[in-house]
Amino acid sequence: MTMAALLPVYQGDxxxxxxxxxxxxxAPVTPTGNSFIKVPSTQQGNPAGAxxxxxxxxxxxxxxxxxxxxxGTLSLFAKNATTAWTRIYTATQMDARYVPLTRTVNGKAxxxxxxxxxxxxxxxxxxxxxxxxxLSDDVVLTSSxxxxxxDTRTIxxxxxxxxxxxxxxxxxxxxxxxxxxxxxxxxxxxxADNEIARTNLNVYSKEQIDSDIDEVNNSINTLxxxxxxxxxxxxxxxxxxALSSNVTVTKADVGLGNVTxxxxxxxxxxxxxxxxxxxxxxxxGLGSLAVQNANAVAITGGQATLSTLTLSTALPLTSGGTxxxxxxxxxxxxxxxxxxxxxxxxxxxxxxxxxxxNTWDGAQTFTNTIQGNVSGTASNVxxxxxxxxxxxxxxxxQSAxxxxGLGETQLVSFGRVTTxxxxxxxxxxxxxxxxxxxxxxxxxxxxxxxxxxxxxxxSASVLHTSGTDGSNKYWQFFNDGSTxxxxxxxxxxxxxxxxxxxxxxxQSYNFVSKRSAGDFIRHDSTGKGGSxxxxxxxxxxxxxxxxxxxxxxxxxxxxxIYGTAVQLxxxxxxxxxxxxxxxxxxxxxxxxxxxxxxxxxxxxxxxKLQGYESYTLTFDANNTFVTGGLLAxxxxxxxxxxxxxxxxxxxxxxxxxVDNLLTLDYNALSALFVEAIKELNLNMQVQxxxxxxxxxxxxxxxxxx
Numbered sequence: 001m002t003m004a005a006l007l008p009v010y011q012g013d014x015x016x017x018x019x020x021x022x023x024x025x026x027a028p029v030t031p032t033g034n035s036f037i038k039v040p041s042t043q044q045g046n047p048a049g050a051x052x053x054x055x056x057x058x059x060x061x062x063x064x065x066x067x068x069x070x071x072g073t074l075s076l077f078a079k080n081a082t083t084a085w086t087r088i089y090t091a092t093q094m095d096a097r098y099v100p101l102t103r104t105v106n107g108k109a110x111x112x113x114x115x116x117x118x119x120x121x122x123x124x125x126x127x128x129x130x131x132x133x134x135l136s137d138d139v140v141l142t143s144s145x146x147x148x149x150x151d152t153r154t155i156x157x158x159x160x161x162x163x164x165x166x167x168x169x170x171x172x173x174x175x176x177x178x179x180x181x182x183x184x185x186x187x188x189x190x191x192a193d194n195e196i197a198r199t200n201l202n203v204y205s206k207e208q209i210d211s212d213i214d215e216v217n218n219s220i221n222t223l224x225x226x227x228x229x230x231x232x233x234x235x236x237x238x239x240x241x242a243l244s245s246n247v248t249v250t251k252a253d254v255g256l257g258n259v260t261x262x263x264x265x266x267x268x269x270x271x272x273x274x275x276x277x278x279x280x281x282x283x284x285g286l287g288s289l290a291v292q293n294a295n296a297v298a299i300t301g302g303q304a305t306l307s308t309l310t311l312s313t314a315l316p317l318t319s320g321g322t323x324x325x326x327x328x329x330x331x332x333x334x335x336x337x338x339x340x341x342x343x344x345x346x347x348x349x350x351x352x353x354x355x356x357x358n359t360w361d362g363a364q365t366f367t368n369t370i371q372g373n374v375s376g377t378a379s380n381v382x383x384x385x386x387x388x389x390x391x392x393x394x395x396x397x398q399s400a401x402x403x404x405g406l407g408e409t410q411l412v413s414f415g416r417v418t419t420x421x422x423x424x425x426x427x428x429x430x431x432x433x434x435x436x437x438x439x440x441x442x443x444x445x446x447x448x449x450x451x452x453x454x455x456x457x458x459s460a461s462v463l464h465t466s467g468t469d470g471s472n473k474y475w476q477f478f479n480d481g482s483t484x485x486x487x488x489x490x491x492x493x494x495x496x497x498x499x500x501x502x503x504x505x506x507q508s509y510n511f512v513s514k515r516s517a518g519d520f521i522r523h524d525s526t527g528k529g530g531s532x533x534x535x536x537x538x539x540x541x542x543x544x545x546x547x548x549x550x551x552x553x554x555x556x557x558x559x560x561i562y563g564t565a566v567q568l569x570x571x572x573x574x575x576x577x578x579x580x581x582x583x584x585x586x587x588x589x590x591x592x593x594x595x596x597x598x599x600x601x602x603x604x605x606x607x608k609l610q611g612y613e614s615y616t617l618t619f620d621a622n623n624t625f626v627t628g629g630l631l632a633x634x635x636x637x638x639x640x641x642x643x644x645x646x647x648x649x650x651x652x653x654x655x656x657x658v659d660n661l662l663t664l665d666y667n668a669l670s671a672l673f674v675e676a677i678k679e680l681n682l683n684m685q686v687q688x689x690x691x692x693x694x695x696x697x698x699x700x701x702x703x704x705x
Contacts, residue, residue, distance in 0.1 A: 007221050022235075029057030030063055032217050041066050047085040048075050061210045091689040419450075427452050444468060451475075460484075492546055563623055586667050602675035605638040618651045632662035635669070642668040 011017040015026030025038035039052040046052065054067025054077075062081040069075045074132045089097065101111050104118040128135050131145040150669030151161040157169040168174055182190055191197045198205060204212070234244040239253035251257060265273055274280050281290060315321025322330035331340055342433040347359035385391025392400035419430020429451035436444045448464040460476040476484040535542040543559050558565035566575045609630055618624045636643040647661030 006372070007225055024235075026234075028056070031065065032220065033058050033060055037065065037067065039065075045085065047077050047087065052077065061206075061213070084107070087594065092685065094692070095688070427454070429453075574646060584667075599671050599675040602672050603679040606672055606676040609634050610636055620651060621655075629666070630664065630669075632664045635664055639669070639672055 009016060012023040012026070014031075014033055015038070017023055017037065018025045026035050027043070028035075029041055029043065031037055033056075035056045035058075037054055037056045039046050041048070041050050050068050050072060051070040052067035053070050054065060056065045057066075060394065064078070064080040066076075066078045074090065076090070077085045078088055079085045099110065101109065103110050104344055105114055106116055108114040108116075108120070114212070124135060125428075130139050131141055133139040133141070133145070149160060151159065153160050156166055157166050158164045158166070158170070165203060182188065188197070195205075232243065234242060235370050236243050240248050241247040241248050241249065241253070251259060265271065271280075279576065280503040314325050316323045317333065323333050324330040339351055342349065342351050344353060346353055346356050352358040384395055387393045387403060393403045394400035417432065421429050421434065431448050431450040434447040436446070445468065445492065446466050448462075450462055450464070451459065452462055453459045458480070460478045462476040462477075464472065466472045474484075478484070533545045543564065545556070545558075547555055555568040556565055564575075611630060612628050614626055614628045616624055616626050632643050642665040644663045644665065646661050648661045650658045650661050652658055
């Protein structure tokens with residue numbers, strides 16, 4: 001036979017290179033050639049109800065297809081020329097369709113055929129009754145027990161008083177003949193004459209249809225070539241409109257949505273083509289002035305705002321003017337005196353303001369009472385102003401104090417006393433001073449309270465006490481809440497002291513000690529020593545809490561009695577004994593876990609580790625305990641991220657000191673365990689699949705032996 005010339009294959013033909021985005025998928029109801037196919041969820045006969053992707057295989061008129069669901073639960077389907085779509089189950093899905101051999105029925109395993117007895121199922125008790133008759137013996141029910149059907153009851157109109165024989169007329173099949181019928185199971189293979197049957201059905205034979213399909217396929221191939229060569233895809237758009245249907249481009253599509261189809265003014269006409277010039281001026285807000293000449297403007301009403309106005313004669317008072325051509329003549333016509341030319345002010349040669357404080361340079365004589373405040377110098381006020389008039393009623397300081405109740409022997413009460421010092425450089429603020437003198441007037445001692453400002457926004461309120469021997473003590477209350485005591489403060493049990501050497505140099509510590517029992521607090525004020533709380537009993541240390549003198553920021557809480565110690569370091573919490581709590585829950589929020597690295601080859605890493613049922617941890621000769629687990633050095637080789645330098649010291653088997661002990665994050669090891677179990681589970685699934693295949697093979701060998 002002679003083969004027709006082969007047509008070229010383009011991208012997208014039979015699904016080759018299809019990706020939906022730029023090249024549409026090949027989704028035929030029946031493939032016309034070997035192809036990559038898509039079975040849409042909407043296609044008739046789709047068994048999954050979801051989009052499927054697969055291949056179509058064509059051999060003459062026989063078509064076979066294989067496809068799987070595109071997303072969601074994996075489902076496999078296949079069909080050929082003689083079968084519909086058939087589900088193919090994976091090994092995992094098959095496991096879910098069968099029960100294990102260990103499953104039991106009434107306690108009997110399914111490893112072999114089982115027979116259930118009445119003991120297994122539980123017999124019906126003999127006391128059970130049927131229509132009132134116990135089952136301890138055979139039961140014979142009468143019509144009275146069951147309620148007989150009355151003989152007047154009819155079936156298709158015939159009463160049951162005698163035997164009933166129904167005919168085809170009785171059941172509505174009077175027109176049905178007793179001729180041979182086609183059996184459904186024969187699928188029309190029992191027809192007497194296929195050709196006559198096709199003629200009666202007005203259908204063609206398979207050979208004719210196959211021939212017609214071949215012609216249609218050739219026509220489709222020719223049309224496909226024509227379409228791919230001479231037509232553009234439907235996905236091409238014109239101004240955003242797809243070519244899948246007729247396209248109408250509107251003015252909005254080309255960016256002229258607001259443009260109307262009205263007649264337009266021409267630039268070259270310079271507005272000569274306006275339809276109505278008067279209406280246009282009105283629309284532009286132009287009044288009658290717009291059509292008047294500049295040298296002959298008539299204003300018949302309204303108001304005019306002018307930048308300059310030149311009159312040939314002075315505007316009279318009756319027309320709102322001054323009737324004068326000079327400022328002096330205008331003031332005279334308006335009745336204004338000399339005060340009209342003076343400025344308003346509060347001092348000097350100005351007109352005084354009645355709502356402000358005024359300063360009078362010359363002497364003023366008031367014939368009536370002055371109300372309000374009057375300021376000036378003492379030399380300008382003569383006489384003694386009484387207390388009733390705001391004065392002191394005294395001519396000297398002593399008499400003024402006495403009149404005001406501020407004498408040396410008088411008790412004075414103040415709601416608030418404010419002492420102000422205005423200065424950008426002075427360190428001390430206003431002072432409250434208390435002096436104590438003897439009857440001879442000699443000063444016995446002095447106390448002061450004042451405010452001081454220092455550098456870096458630091459300040460303090462200060463209590464100052466001085467004696468006749470020249471001694472001075474300052475008690476400072478700083479703005480950061482701290483307090484500086486000038487010396488020892490004694491109560492019945494507490495002594496707070498700042499030790500000073502014989503040379504006068506302050507040592508690097510302060511003490512708060514309880515005298516009776518010996519407990520004390522030490523605070524390092526220079527950063528060179530330790531700050532701590534120490535509890536003692538009869539000179540024997542009991543417990544300790546604080547920062548040592550090693551210059552580090554570590555905080556230690558230790559018990560001298562039990563030999564336990566807990567350290568709070570900058571990045572960890574260290575204990576030399578067992579720690580117990582209902583639960584330890586490390587932070588594990590996915591939102592702050594970044595730069596994640598997925599665990600790989602977990603099983604091979606896990607088998608490299610050696611677990612120890614027990615071992616002894618030795619921190620010192622008096623601090624050992626037995627536990628079990630893993631070695632940090634072993635874990636560090638396979639998962640270094642979970643091993644930390646925990647600090648601290650210990651002892652090896654020879655008694656040597658070991659520094660910088662390693663710690664192991666057992667919580668983080670759960671990732672290794674989980675992934676290893678998942679790998680084991682995957683191996684088990686593969687092995688189970690192999691076992692199932694072997695079982696089928698063995699069973700087939702047994703069946704065919």
